[in-house]
Amino acid sequence: MNRTAPDTARILVEALPYIRRFAGRTVVVKYGGNALAGASDDDALALFAQDIVLMHTVGIKCVVVHGGGPQITEMLTRLGIESSFHQGLRVTDSATMEVVRMVLSGRVNPELVAAINVHGNLAVGLSGQDGRTLQTVPIDAALGFVGDVARVRPQLIEGLLADGFIPVVSTIGADTDGRAHNVNADTAAGAIAEALGAEKIVYLTDVAGLRRSADDPDSLVARVSAGELADMVTNGTVNGGMIPKAESCIRAVRGGVRSAHILDGRIPHVLLLELFTDSGVGTMITQGDR
Numbered sequence: 001m002n003r004t005a006p007d008t009a010r011i012l013v014e015a016l017p018y019i020r021r022f023a024g025r026t027v028v029v030k031y032g033g034n035a036l037a038g039a040s041d042d043d044a045l046a047l048f049a050q051d052i053v054l055m056h057t058v059g060i061k062c063v064v065v066h067g068g069g070p071q072i073t074e075m076l077t078r079l080g081i082e083s084s085f086h087q088g089l090r091v092t093d094s095a096t097m098e099v100v101r102m103v104l105s106g107r108v109n110p111e112l113v114a115a116i117n118v119h120g121n122l123a124v125g126l127s128g129q130d131g132r133t134l135q136t137v138p139i140d141a142a143l144g145f146v147g148d149v150a151r152v153r154p155q156l157i158e159g160l161l162a163d164g165f166i167p168v169v170s171t172i173g174a175d176t177d178g179r180a181h182n183v184n185a186d187t188a189a190g191a192i193a194e195a196l197g198a199e200k201i202v203y204l205t206d207v208a209g210l211r212r213s214a215d216d217p218d219s220l221v222a223r224v225s226a227g228e229l230a231d232m233v234t235n236g237t238v239n240g241g242m243i244p245k246a247e248s249c250i251r252a253v254r255g256g257v258r259s260a261h262i263l264d265g266r267i268p269h270v271l272l273l274e275l276f277t278d279s280g281v282g283t284m285i286t287q288g289d290r
Contacts, residue, residue, distance in 0.1 A: 015276035022275065023059030025199035026161065029271065030189035031066045031112065032205055044265075048204075049115035051271040052166060056122060060275075061161045064116075064123075064168045065192055067185030068108040075103050086142050088241065092182040097145045100182045104170040112168050123166045129180060131156035134173030134188060136181040147173050147181025149188060152195035190248030194255035201252050202274065203245050204265030209283030210246070212237060223284045226250045249285045260285040 031048060056062050072090070073083050076099055084091045092100060109125040116123035128134030133156055136147030160167045171188040173181045186203065193201035210232070212219040224232070230250055232238045238246045242262075249260035263270045263282035274280050 014278060018276045019058045022199060024061070026061040026063065026193075026196050027055065027275075028063045028065060028189055028193040028196065028198045028201045030185060030201070030203045031064055032069070032185065032203070032265065045111065045115045046118075047268050048265070048271075049112075049118065051269055052116055053119040053122065054272065055275070056166055062166050063157060063161070063192065063196065063198075064112060064166065065171065065185060065189040066104075066108055066112060066168065067171055068104050069185075071108055072100055072103045075099050086140070088244070089139070089143055089146055089184060090182065091143055092145045094145065097180060097182060101172055101180065104172055109168060109170045116166060116168070122164075123168050124160050125168045125170070126156065126160075127170045128173040128183060128188060132174060133157065133169070134171070134183060134191070136173035136175050136183060138175070138181065145179070145181050147175065147183050149173065149183060149191040150175075152191050154192070154195040157192070157196065184244055186244040186248045190252040190257075190260075193252050193257045193260075198252075198257050200259050200261060200275075201249070201257050202261045202263060202271065203249070204263055204270070205245065206264065206266060207242075207262075208264045208281075209262050210238060210242065214239075221283050222280075223286070226253045226285060226287055229285055253285055253287045258286070 029052065052062050052064060076083050076096065079099065081095060081099065105127050113123040113125040126133070131153060133153050134149055135151040135153065137150045139146050139148050157167045157169070169192065171183040171185045173183045175181065190201060208217070208220055210221045210224065212221060229246055233243060233246050245262060249262070252260050261274055261282055261284050263274055267273070267281065270281060274282060
């Protein structure tokens with residue numbers, strides 16, 4: 001579609017009040033392995049990086065939190081290690097934990113940092129172990145080295161934000177004895193957003209948002225309160241892999257994050273559409289009805 005100069009001007013004018021509103025505020029973005037846009041992974045990463053850099057340029061304090069489930073599974077398969085799951089979480093023995101660390105800190109994190117830094121010296125990669133940012137406790141002996149977030153120490157992230165950088169955080173945490181834990185990225189992102197007092201947390205995934213009927217695309221929920229979302233989890237409307245995202249959204253907004261958003265990361269520039277347009281996309285979760 002050819003856009004005229006007046007069309008472009010109208011888009012910029014529409015974005016202006018949102019730019020003013022969010023300037024100086026913190027937005028945490030959870031980037032998942034399934035949040036792909038464009039014709040290739042490289043295109044997806046480049047489009048995502050452009051969104052993050054534009055947000056940073058207009059004064060938003062961006063924090064990127066990532067997992068890497070598909071990449072971990074791929075590497076485990078190449079190494080002949082079987083992937084297994086318990087209650088929706090990856091069983092992580094010592095061999096699997098080594099692969100998790102290798103993939104998240106050695107591949108996914110540097111790729112994200114490099115994509116953002118094409119546009120300048122902006123991004124800094126770190127692990128949740130760094131500065132004991134994510135302090136964890138084991139969830140279940142059956143899961144091995146899988147941890148839940150007991151505490152977030154946000155000082156390292158806050159320092160990077162104060163210096164004008166974009167922190168890119170891989171979700172490996174550590175307990176008080178220094179043992180590394182694999183942490184669900186949705187859970188980690190929500191906990192980090194809460195600790196930072198973020199304006200928003202945004203989950204990029206491979207669906208358009210929450211639906212009242214899983215098989216009906218027209219049942220997309222554009223806006224829902226945390227209480228209503230909790231009911232949707234209880235009654236089974238939200239199920240499967242959406243449960244960790246929903247529970248993280250509920251915890252975050254009840255913990256002080258102003259709103260949470262579940263977006264289809266395959267849509268080019270979906271972050272800009274949600275933050276800077278009147279209509280928005282996906283599902284927005286808030287504490288109350290306002």
